[in-house]
Amino acid sequence: MNGEPGAVLECREVHKSFGPRAPALAGVSLAVPAGRLSALIGPDGAGKTTLMRLACGLLRAERGTLRVLGFDPAVAALRIQERVSYMPQKFGLYEDLTVRENLDLYADLHGVSADARAQRYPQLLHMTDLARFERRLAGRLSGGMKQKLGLACTLVGSPQLLLLDEPTVGVDPLSRRELWQIVSHLVREQGLTVLLSTAYLDEAERADRVIVLQAGRVLAEDVPLGIIRLAAGRTFKLTPAAPENARRLQARLLASSAVIDAVPDAGAVRCVCAQADGPPAAGLTAVAPRFEDGFMVLLRRSHAPEALTDIVLSNPPAPSSGAVIEVRDLVKRFGAFTAVDRVSFSVSQGEIFGLLGPNGAGKTTTFRMLCGLLAPSGGVLRVGGVDVARAGDAARGQLGYVAQKFSLYGPLNVRENLEFFASAYGLRGARRRERIDWAMRQFDLTRTAGAAADLPGGFKQRLAMAAALLHEPRILFLDEPTSGADALARRAFWRRISALADQGVTVVVTTHFMPEAEYCDHIVIMDSGRVLAQGTPAQVRSLAPRQGELEPTMEDAFIAVVERSRAAEAAAAGAG
Amino acid sequence: MLNSLLRIVALARKELLAVLKDRRALLSLLVPVLVQTMVFGYAASYDLNRVPYVLWSRDQGEAATALIARFDGTGIFQRVATVERERELRAAIDDRRALLAIGIPADFTRRLAAGSSVDVQLIADGRNSNTASTALGYAQTVVGAFNAQWRAAHGESGPPARLTARAWYNPNLISRWDMVPGLIGTLTLLQTMLLAAMSVAREREQGTFDQLLVTPIRPGEIMAGKALPAMLIGIAQATGVLLVAQLWFRIPFEGSFAVLYGGLVVFVLAAVGIGLVLSALSYTMQQAMLYSFLLLMPFTLLSGLTTPIANMPRVLQDFTLIDPLRYAINIAQRVYLEGAGVKLLLPELWPLALIATVTLSAASWMFRHRLQ
Numbered sequence: 001m002n003g004e005p006g007a008v009l010e011c012r013e014v015h016k017s018f019g020p021r022a023p024a025l026a027g028v029s030l031a032v033p034a035g036r037l038s039a040l041i042g043p044d045g046a047g048k049t050t051l052m053r054l055a056c057g058l059l060r061a062e063r064g065t066l067r068v069l070g071f072d073p074a075v076a077a078l079r080i081q082e083r084v085s086y087m088p089q090k091f092g093l094y095e096d097l098t099v100r101e102n103l104d105l106y107a108d109l110h111g112v113s114a115d116a117r118a119q120r121y122p123q124l125l126h127m128t129d130l131a132r133f134e135r136r137l138a139g140r141l142s143g144g145m146k147q148k149l150g151l152a153c154t155l156v157g158s159p160q161l162l163l164l165d166e167p168t169v170g171v172d173p174l175s176r177r178e179l180w181q182i183v184s185h186l187v188r189e190q191g192l193t194v195l196l197s198t199a200y201l202d203e204a205e206r207a208d209r210v211i212v213l214q215a216g217r218v219l220a221e222d223v224p225l226g227i228i229r230l231a232a233g234r235t236f237k238l239t240p241a242a243p244e245n246a247r248r249l250q251a252r253l254l255a256s257s258a259v260i261d262a263v264p265d266a267g268a269v270r271c272v273c274a275q276a277d278g279p280p281a282a283g284l285t286a287v288a289p290r291f292e293d294g295f296m297v298l299l300r301r302s303h304a305p306e307a308l309t310d311i312v313l314s315n316p317p318a319p320s321s322g323a324v325i326e327v328r329d330l331v332k333r334f335g336a337f338t339a340v341d342r343v344s345f346s347v348s349q350g351e352i353f354g355l356l357g358p359n360g361a362g363k364t365t366t367f368r369m370l371c372g373l374l375a376p377s378g379g380v381l382r383v384g385g386v387d388v389a390r391a392g393d394a395a396r397g398q399l400g401y402v403a404q405k406f407s408l409y410g411p412l413n414v415r416e417n418l419e420f421f422a423s424a425y426g427l428r429g430a431r432r433r434e435r436i437d438w439a440m441r442q443f444d445l446t447r448t449a450g451a452a453a454d455l456p457g458g459f460k461q462r463l464a465m466a467a468a469l470l471h472e473p474r475i476l477f478l479d480e481p482t483s484g485a486d487a488l489a490r491r492a493f494w495r496r497i498s499a500l501a502d503q504g505v506t507v508v509v510t511t512h513f514m515p516e517a518e519y520c521d522h523i524v525i526m527d528s529g530r531v532l533a534q535g536t537p538a539q540v541r542s543l544a545p546r547q548g549e550l551e552p553t554m555e556d557a558f559i560a561v562v563e564r565s566r567a568a569e570a571a572a573a574g575a576g
Numbered sequence: 577m578l579n580s581l582l583r584i585v586a587l588a589r590k591e592l593l594a595v596l597k598d599r600r601a602l603l604s605l606l607v608p609v610l611v612q613t614m615v616f617g618y619a620a621s622y623d624l625n626r627v628p629y630v631l632w633s634r635d636q637g638e639a640a641t642a643l644i645a646r647f648d649g650t651g652i653f654q655r656v657a658t659v660e661r662e663r664e665l666r667a668a669i670d671d672r673r674a675l676l677a678i679g680i681p682a683d684f685t686r687r688l689a690a691g692s693s694v695d696v697q698l699i700a701d702g703r704n705s706n707t708a709s710t711a712l713g714y715a716q717t718v719v720g721a722f723n724a725q726w727r728a729a730h731g732e733s734g735p736p737a738r739l740t741a742r743a744w745y746n747p748n749l750i751s752r753w754d755m756v757p758g759l760i761g762t763l764t765l766l767q768t769m770l771l772a773a774m775s776v777a778r779e780r781e782q783g784t785f786d787q788l789l790v791t792p793i794r795p796g797e798i799m800a801g802k803a804l805p806a807m808l809i810g811i812a813q814a815t816g817v818l819l820v821a822q823l824w825f826r827i828p829f830e831g832s833f834a835v836l837y838g839g840l841v842v843f844v845l846a847a848v849g850i851g852l853v854l855s856a857l858s859y860t861m862q863q864a865m866l867y868s869f870l871l872l873m874p875f876t877l878l879s880g881l882t883t884p885i886a887n888m889p890r891v892l893q894d895f896t897l898i899d900p901l902r903y904a905i906n907i908a909q910r911v912y913l914e915g916a917g918v919k920l921l922l923p924e925l926w927p928l929a930l931i932a933t934v935t936l937s938a939a940s941w942m943f944r945h946r947l948q
Binding site for chain 2 (some may be wrong): 368371372373393394396397399401403404405407408409410411412416419420421423424425426428451477
């Protein structure tokens with residue numbers, strides 16, 4: 001495929017490394033065809049961002065050749081920057097300027113004439129649905145709207161090639177869908193060439209071509225169907241029988257060597273088999289392969305499965321009846337703004353409880369109140385039978401907490417981090433040593449040396465979990481634990497969490513990665529500070545309208561619930 | 577109680593480890609202190625040891641020659657030009673070749689021999705008033721000595737009253753002797769305050785602060801755990817300055833180390849208290865740094881290290897009372913040069929202790945109330 005005429009971006013054997021660590025790109029060759037939407041997929045640290053920055057001349061390759069619109073970015077960076085627009089992960093919007101002023105600024109920077117602006121602005125504002133917010137400060141926009149404005153700003157200069165670096169990360173499913181509609185429209189109607197990187201596998205399916213990047217190498221470059229076909233004839237679905245739930249069935253399936261991958265899906269378990277020779281066991285029904293299935297087959301070719309032992313707690317929490325967490329009419333106000341508005345739910349022991357919602361929905365605020373990091377403005381909040389905000393340090397000893405960015409002490413090594421947290425939780429002497437050894441063993445951290453800051457993401461996540469479990473808490477809080485993790489690390493994570501829940505640990509987790517809600521026993525969907533839906537994943541899924549014979553996904557349900565609520569709100573506002 | 581202590585130790589150990597393991601952090605704590613002590617020790621000196629001067633002498637007589645020999649013989653005055661005309665003298669001062677000009681009239685020797693007095697003209701470059709007045713002072717001493725010798729040699733009685741000056745604690749009045757011990761306070765303040773101010777902000781920025789708050793560690797313990805390492809590092813840095821002062825500059829230490837370190841502990845407590853208040857106020861490391869530097873400037877200027885507090889306007893003098901550096905510099909200089917004991921230092925120690933108490937209480941209150 002390389003060198004095909006009409007390739008807008010071409011790489012041949014490109015190498016780039018930063019310092020003594022493993023190279024970010026180790027011999028990457030690929031071609032991005034003109035007028036198409038190409039998706040660059042791979043986990044954090046795969047080299048996606050490095051590749052984009054090379055393509056727009058912000059970095060220089062060490063070896064190999066790069067051609068962008070016929071120019072070499074190393075010598076003609078300016079020419080390229082005139083024709084290419086790059087939207088980095090954190091796009092430089094000026095939060096104190098209005099939507100219109102941000103557009104003006106980027107138009108000035110690109111030297112767009114007044115005539116061109118008059119023609120371009122209405123298009124862009126219409127396309128991004130931001131026309132209503134022209135006078136609003138960019139800092140006051142929601143996460144999804146900010147991304148759309150960022151996109152509009154990069155499009156002001158009418159580029160020939162658009163490089164989008166993870167435009168949908170941290171964006172809720174609704175905004176994600178809108179962003180994709182805009183990008184697809186640009187490619188189909190205006191013939192723009194787009195290279196978009198993403199960690200969401202379901203997004204890759206909508207691209208014209210996908211490039212799979214893993215640890216600085218290209219694993220595959222194909223049309224999405226080509227990747228999906230890798231799993232042809234190997235995908236099946238199995239419904240768990242009564243006492244067993246989907247999560248445990250999944251664990252059982254994964255233990256088998258005949259199974260490459262298994263995920264809970266709409267109440268059943270989807271699995272991908274190692275061989276394409278019919279169902280390996282009775283009760284399995286064949287299903288059509290998805291992109292993720294093909295992707296897992298591809299990954300398994302280059303990665304031996306991680307030998308994963310289930311976590312065994314030495315001192316599991318004593319079984320108790322009744323709710324472990326009880327939240328009634330919980331309210332949090334910041335000044336005149338109500339971040340959490342009369343939220344109620346309860347969680348019983350050994351449950352995995354998911355808090356879902358778009359950015360700004362109030363789930364993080366709720367989560368922080370549960371952990372005792374924020375004092376509620378009103379309502380009842382009992383965790384482990386006590387009021388966390390008032391109960392103080394004794395109650396906090398029952399909680400484990402894993403923060404969003406895996407809060408570790410960067411300069412300290414694995415053992416020093418664990419030692420610190422062990423002391424923080426009041427462990428001493430023989431018990432302290434025993435617990436640290438346990439954590440290092442269970443989370444496979446014994447062979448890691450060096451500062452925590454230099455550990456790969458997966459290790460950081462494991463270390464953060466290990467630190468949170470040292471004192472064997474009854475309740476574990478996890479804030480966006482899988483954001484940025486690759487598919488394999490995500491599977492390993494959920495397996496560990498399931499094992500903990502099975503031993504009686506109550507788990508509360510926030511996520512905006514919808515398919516993961518299937519791992520939860522109960523979920524709550526929040527938007528604008530209120531609970532829109534709650535129940536088991538099956539109950540919540542049933543809120544989505546059925547389309548033909550396809551079982552609606554959690555994402556469909558989420559979008560349906562949020563749209564319904566926003567429509568109702570708009571109607572109420574119109575009436576009132 | 578024991579649990580609480582163990583948690584504080586664990587926190588302090590973690591903080592110290594983080595500094596010791598980070599080569600750049602460690603270097604940034606050590607190198608600037610040494611470099612600044614050296615730079616201050618050499619550069620920040622009011623002593624003049626090279627005064628370039630220009631001579632305009634219209635007298636070849638014995639007395640003129642003796643006076644000129646005296647100037648040249650001090651080793652301080654260096655003649656850069658001997659001119660014939662006033663215009664040339666003016667030019668030498670104008671283009672800063674000379675700091676001083678000495679003009680000797682044609683009848684100098686003759687009038688002295690006749691027993692009458694005569695004027696020697698001394699012109700100084702007043703564009704730097706400090707240097708000029710020091711140089712003039714030196715020149716006056718030289719002329720004074722010449723006068724005394726002349727009188728003695730010519731059988732006249734000496735001047736009626738003679739000044740016998742002796743500077744205690746710093747006999748040669750070398751300004752380095754008071755400047756370098758003063759740095760023990762100044763340099764320690766900067767780093768201690770900054771470390772304490774940044775420590776919490778850093779955890780906030782990196783997200784580890786929430787992690788700390790959900791452990792059973794209490795806010796007061798967090799504060800103590802942050803204060804201890806900053807204090808230890810501050811005292812280590814003070815020791816560094818002390819070593820340079822003694823081993824490199826060879827400034828004799830007259831006092832007791834116990835008193836000096838005792839005073840330092842009180843001072844560092846005050847510095848950490850201020851740092852922790854700043855850290856409770858700032859959300860980012862940048863803010864913490866900005867606040868620290870904002871305070872550092874007035875603290876240094878009002879400390880009396882470079883300009884006497886007695887010369888400041890009344891309002892500013894009152895302000896110096898809340899400047900911990902003022903007391904620290906006094907303590908360091910007095911213990912170092914004078915060998916002052918605790919009793920003599922009490923007027924410096926109690927205000928420092930008061931500042932420490934107020935700032936630490938404020939910080940602990942803010943920690944408890946702002947965190948929620």
